[in-house]
Amino acid sequence: MFHHFHDDKHEPAQGSLSKTDFKNMVHWLGNKYSLLGANEYTEKCENGTLNSSDICLSFDDALKCQYDVAVAVMNEIGIDAFFFVYSSVFTANPDYLEIYRYFRTSTFDDIDEFYEEFFEISQQYHPKFSKHKTNFIKLNYLSDCPFYSENDIWFRYLRSQHLSLEQYQRIMSKMMSVKKFDTEKAKKHLWMTEDDLINIHQSGHIVGLHSYSHPIQMKKISRSKQKIEYQKNYEHLVGITGNPIKAMSHPCGEYNQDTLEILKAMGISIGFRSSMSTKDIKSSLEIPREDHANVFKEM
Numbered sequence: 001m002f003h004h005f006h007d008d009k010h011e012p013a014q015g016s017l018s019k020t021d022f023k024n025m026v027h028w029l030g031n032k033y034s035l036l037g038a039n040e041y042t043e044k045c046e047n048g049t050l051n052s053s054d055i056c057l058s059f060d061d062a063l064k065c066q067y068d069v070a071v072a073v074m075n076e077i078g079i080d081a082f083f084f085v086y087s088s089v090f091t092a093n094p095d096y097l098e099i100y101r102y103f104r105t106s107t108f109d110d111i112d113e114f115y116e117e118f119f120e121i122s123q124q125y126h127p128k129f130s131k132h133k134t135n136f137i138k139l140n141y142l143s144d145c146p147f148y149s150e151n152d153i154w155f156r157y158l159r160s161q162h163l164s165l166e167q168y169q170r171i172m173s174k175m176m177s178v179k180k181f182d183t184e185k186a187k188k189h190l191w192m193t194e195d196d197l198i199n200i201h202q203s204g205h206i207v208g209l210h211s212y213s214h215p216i217q218m219k220k221i222s223r224s225k226q227k228i229e230y231q232k233n234y235e236h237l238v239g240i241t242g243n244p245i246k247a248m249s250h251p252c253g254e255y256n257q258d259t260l261e262i263l264k265a266m267g268i269s270i271g272f273r274s275s276m277s278t279k280d281i282k283s284s285l286e287i288p289r290e291d292h293a294n295v296f297k298e299m
């Protein structure tokens with residue numbers, strides 16, 4: 001599972017890979033596992049003939065850096081991959097998740113400087129902050145993501161467990177206005193265009209669902225709203241590729257039984273989680289994935 005890449009246009013982000021890193025990784029993976037193209041992987045999954053050593057490459061969130069760095073390498077090597085795309089990126093109102101990440105990584109000297117400001121402001125908005133910190137230390141939260149620092153984990157814990165979306169957005173807006181951050185410029189820099197997606201599709205890669213607005217916790221959303229998330233995403237991607245969509249990955253690895261039933265009814269035959277916390281393939285819509293940062297450490 002790949003997210004961020006860097007080159008002379010895209011600044012390094014936490015865990016991002018260069019073109020050379022990516023080439024070396026594909027080579028390393030090919031030696032260690034049976035590295036399949038996404039089309040072959042899907043076919044074997046549908047036929048129930050996947051071997052335990054079979055792996056494939058997947059890219060989440062339609063990031064422009066993936067298009068600029070990784071797509072050319074794969075087209076050169078001749079391997080196809082999955083691209084899981086959430087649609088709000090292509091509207092005037094994209095989800096702010098990635099913009100916030102870009103703000104964090106591009107505006108501060110280092111991530112801990114960002115965290116310090118964030119924790120300070122969130123303490124003002126959130127009186128129970130210190131009590132949560134005590135609980136958090138006992139929790140062993142995100143222990144399946146060893147590449148996160150303690151601040152990374154505390155930030156993610158606060159954001160997903162204790163701040164409402166409005167509280168979180170208020171804190172981030174305040175921080176962005178203080179730093180005079182240009183949101184419009186950031187949008188153009190961060191995401192692929194629909195033409196990029198058409199190129200990806202025409203080069204033989206598989207474009208798949210990743211919801212409409214990329215909710216952080218899909219399993220907490222009602223069944224009817226989940227259905228809208230995936231239906232709008234489906235219609236958007238069919239409109240771009242002209243083909244039925246068969247593949248997906250769960251945003252932030254979050255789903256429940258409703259999600260799986262909705263996807264099945266839509267004809268989705270292959271779906272991916274976002275961690276290796278369960279190593280077995282529980283169902284064809286719950287295939288575990290290893291984060292590229294973990295692979296990079298292992299190399």
Ligand SMILES: [Zn+2]
Binds near residue numbers: 060061210214252
């Ligand atoms: Zn995602």
